[in-house]
Structures are given as structure tokens and as C-alpha cells.
Amino acid sequence: MGSGSRGFRCGLLLFALVCPLPLPASAPQSESDRVVDLLARYEQAEYPTVLKSLDAPDGRERLRRYYEDAASTWIHAGGADLRPHRTLVAAALALDVAKDLKTTPHELWPGTALVVWAATLLKKYAPAVPPSAERWWYLSAIAELESHDAWPVLGGTTGAMALQAGSPFHTLADRVGPGGLVGQARSRLPDEHRLALADAEVHERLTAYLFASFGRSILPNDTILASDVAAAERRAAAKVPDFGTATGGPLPDATAAATDVAAARLKLARVALVKQVASDFGALGQFDDVRADAELHFGYLEVRLQAWPAAAAHLRRVADFTEDPHLLALAEVFLGWVEEHSGQPDLAMAAYRRGLALMPGARTPSWLLAGQLLMTGRADARGQAHEVLTGATDRPDTLAVYYAGDAARLPEYLDRMRVALH
């Protein structure tokens, strides 16, 4: 064999070591084999291939049922040395599988169980020092759960989170542990401010829609009026009358009265939480990387309490600390609401217009602006209102995801997680 040939052979070997060749594209024998095949490809950073496979019709649904068992086998097959990394790979792919799982009516988002499984595994096998990929995994997992309202899984079921009693997520939450996924993440990454922000947002969500409808339109439905609180206090203090008992239990009237008192007390406990949440956002305001979010949330809490000047002060500061159009748009729309309720319709309309410019066609600023235009009584304003409303789209409104934490950032987080993994 000549030196050239030997050189070529060595080069090939080196290439094979440095750049693993793609696995053959043969079809797996079973769904379990398919899980293992996808894990192997994912580990080798063949992300486009894996994601394309998941995006096939029912690609995720079919995989989900076999994922946990097959992935566990694959993790352990690599031996003790590879186990931490393989755990991270399996946890990461679990997020990609879970992401677009369909939710059927009256069923919890099926991805929750998969995320919980991955979190449990990470707690057990994660390396002593969290690698960068683990940080992005936690941010991604939290964003996924936030987008599906899985609050008990995020925040746990103890402390203030016990106020969310009766959630169908509780069984899964118990598998994560008392502090929830956010608590687990914070114990691994105690200096990550975004996790502290997520913690505050989970608790903020507990205080949402206290006195109004279940609608998604947050601004008109989320106010905490002193009169509503006073009414809840009166109801909470009421003595449950003794209606006697029917055979087998209390009479329906007694049950209803007790339920009413309990509901009022729960509501007041949530009202009390507002102060703590505000304090949490205030503390986060000292960190530049989350200050814009903290100002936005603090400002919105003040909006809900109708503390207009305080709200305006926080909301105006958001633009000083971010260029994120999502945060800026929310701040403008909230500021418009503040101006509208402070008797400044021109300033309100200007703010709504700025918000609309940041999220063209968004439903909330479109209708808020149109309403103010019509309130001017001007004929030309009516024409403008018509133009704004006909330009509104049916895309999901940015305001509809205010309470969904970092859900809007999920695609970015997943991308970063995959890059860090490799």
C-alpha cells in the first residue's frame, strides 16, 4: 500500500471520527425502533431530518406512546459515561415531540407527561455542572408548559401554588416535586434571572381574572377593583347558616353557601398574592437582562389595580431596556389603556397606534383604537376606525399570550437548545 493510499485511509478515519456520517435512511421496524433511530440522529445533530419525520401526519402522536420506554433503554445502553449526555438528548427530543402534540377537547395537553418524564430523568442523571444545553432545555420546557397553562407543573402545588387547588395537572405536578419545574430549574441554575422571572409569572397567573369573565381579552376582564375586593371580604366573612342535613349529607343550600364562602376566601388569598408578585417583579427590575419584562409585568399589575400614574411610569420604562417587539407592543397597548382611563384619549390613540405598528393587524389594539376614534364623534375618525378594523387579522393576538410567559420565545429557545446540545 502506498503512502498516498495510507494517507487517504487515515484521512477517512479522521473524517469519520470528527464528522459522524448520517445513519442509513432505512425504515425502523417498530415505533420503539423509530424512537431509537430518531434519538441517534438527534444526537448526531441531524435536526432537519428528525423534525421532518416528526412533522409527518401523526408523527408525534405515534411516537409519544413508545417514547419513554424506548428512550430509557437507549439512555442506559450507552453506559454510565454517556448517560448524562444521552439523558439531555432524550429530554431535548422529548420537547420537540411534545411541542405540537394535539390537544383534544377535555383532555390535558398530552405533551405535559412527556415534559414531566424528561424533567424527572434530568433531575436523576444530569451532570454535576449544568451544561449550556441544560439551561436552554429548562427555558424551552418552561415555555412549552406556559403555552399550555400547566401552572401546577411549573410552580408545584405547595405554598401559594396550593391556591390552585383541584387542577387536573396536580397528579403530574406531584411527579415533578414540590417546587415544580421552575423550582427544579432554579436549583440547577440559581443565577438565571429568566427562571426567577418565570417563577414570578407563575404566581402572577394565579392572580389573573379574579373578578371577571373567562374571556381571553385581558384588559377589560382583569381589573381588581376595591369594591370587588370589599364584596369578596363580606362574602368570606359570612357565617354558613345551619340548614340541617338530608339523609347522607348537607342540604344543597348549605353546600352552596359553604362553597360561596370558600370561593370568596380563595379569591382573597389570591388578591393578597398580588402584593408579593409585585414585590418579586420589583426585585427583578435590578437585572438588566429581565428588566424590560419586570417593568412590563409590574406596570400591568398597576393597570389592574387602576393605579394609573404608577402603571404609566413602569410601562414607559420598558422601551429603555429592550428592543423586543413583543414586549414593546404589550407596553404600548397597556399604556394606551392607562391614557384612555386617565382622560387622555389622544395619548391613548397614539399609544394604540404605536402598538399596532409593532403588531400589525392585532385584534386588541385594533378594537381599542377604533373605539377611541369613534368616541371622538368625528366623521373622519369614523372612517379611520373602519380602516383599522378591516385591517385586523384573525391571527392570535399578542395580548392573548401575555399570561403565557415565554411561550412566544419557544422556537428560539428550542433552536438554541439544539445548537448547545451539539
Place this chain on the structure above:
Amino acid sequence: MRPWARGVRCCVTAVLGLTTIGLLGARALGSGRQTSFRATVDLIRVDTTVLDGNVPVPNLSAREFRLTDNGVEQAVQAVAIEGEPIDVTLLVDTSGSTAGELGTFRTSVRRLAGLLRPIDRVRLVTAASQVDEVFGMQSPNQPIPVDAIRTQGLTAINDGLIYAFAWDPGPDRRHLIVAFTDGEDNESISSSDLILGVASRVDAVLHVVLSDSSSRSDPRQPIPLRDFEQASRAAFVEAAKRTGGEIHEVADTVKAFKAIFEEYRQSYTLYYTPHGVSASGWHDIVVAVTTAEGSRLTVRARKGYVGG
């Protein structure tokens, strides 16, 4: 800020130049001769329905109306009647709470359009979780795409009403909004207060064909309305009254619409230039008929306007 009055003034001024002045069928101009309007005058327009029982009263002249603006009697300068073309916005609640009636309504829409005159126009706006314009303002003779009407879960009827109010019919047309709903909003961005405020500022007339979702769902076990839904329903009723419209609690939507349209078609539009009152702020408008039978007639007109 200028009120609608300014818009009306500009429109009327412009149309006056065309001699028809947007007052098709205008007559009985106080002195009995053609009135010449000056460009600087703010004209207020008030759609007014006069009924004897349920029957519209025809042939009234300007002299036979008494109109006060914040308690100060005003000279009615012109009266327009039937000839004006009408833009009709059908606003339909297609949320889950009214889904049971949607099939009936879908088949009824064509019949509603068939009741209009060739000079009129019609559009269909639906309100559920979001607001959709199913078809824009068009001649009633054009095909009506009713298959595009769909149901969704929640009710953003207030938002639908804001959408309807934003329509500008132009200077020579009137705007009639007929809403078919249970009035129980639970999804709108637009608050009930806003609806009431806007209803006081526009010159469209809103009629509401109100259905009762609780009795419709299951008469044996009516679902009690939640507080916010009750408040929303009450606001919707009040908004209609502020525009000079009315509430109609009937099951037959076609029959209800026919009555509303006939009544509106035969209503009067009064024009006056306010005097003796401050230009700014809220203006209460009260309209009465001064004929011998006036005291027993029902007179409906917008409750007022906001001056600039």
C-alpha cells in the same frame, strides 16, 4: 375634537351644492319654501320614528315636530322621509350560545336581503370569538354567500357592534344596524361603557332582535346568566335605545326584520341647527309630535349627541 355634527355639516354642505342635499323627499321646511343652508352652520341629524301603536305615522311636516336640545326648543329645518336609500348592517351573534338558531338564520338571510329595495345595500357581520364581515356592503340583488357563516365558541358581540358603528354610509344614505343576539358578551375587547359612549355619538340606528339563550338551551334547566353577561345584555339594550332603536324579543327573525325595516324606511330624519345651547358637552335631545294625536303617538329618536 369635533362631533358628528361637524361631519354632518360638511356632508350636508357638500350635498347642498348638488341641490338634492341628501334630503331626498325633504319637505315642509318651516316656512314652506326651500331652505338655503349656509356652509358655516352645524347641522344635527336626528332619525325619528313615529308610531301609532305599531303603525308608522306618515306625512308629518317639520312644523309638526317639537325638538329640544338640552331643554331649549329648536327649529326643525328639514324633514327627510322614505326616499333616502338605506345601508343595512346585519350583525349576527354566531357564538355557541346561539348556534341552535344559526341554521334558521342562514336560510333567512337571503329572505332578509329580499325585503330591501334596489336602492338599498346590505352587509353581514358575524360576531363570535372574533368578528368577521361575511360580505361587504352590496346591493340586495347580488348573490348572498350564506355558507360562509360559521359558529365559534365565545361571544364578542360588543366588538361586532363597534365594527358595525364604524361604517360610514356617506352623505346621502342612512345606516340601519339590526343585531340578532342574546346580548351576552364574554369575549369582547370593547367594554359595555364604550358601547354606550359610541352609541351616543353615531347617527346609525340600532335595533336588536334579542333571543334568550338560557331558555333556548334547555327550558327545563335554564342556565343562569353570570353577572358580566347580564351587564352586557343590559348595556346592549340601552345602546339600542340611545340610537333611537328598539329591542324586539321575537322568535321569527324574518318577521322581526321586516317590521324593523318597514318602520325605519318610513321614519323621518330631522335636521336642525342648535341655538341657545353651549356647543360642547352632552346634549339631550327630546322629540315630540305636536299634532292633536301627538300625545298618544310613540316617538323614538336618538337620545342626544356629544358636542365639540
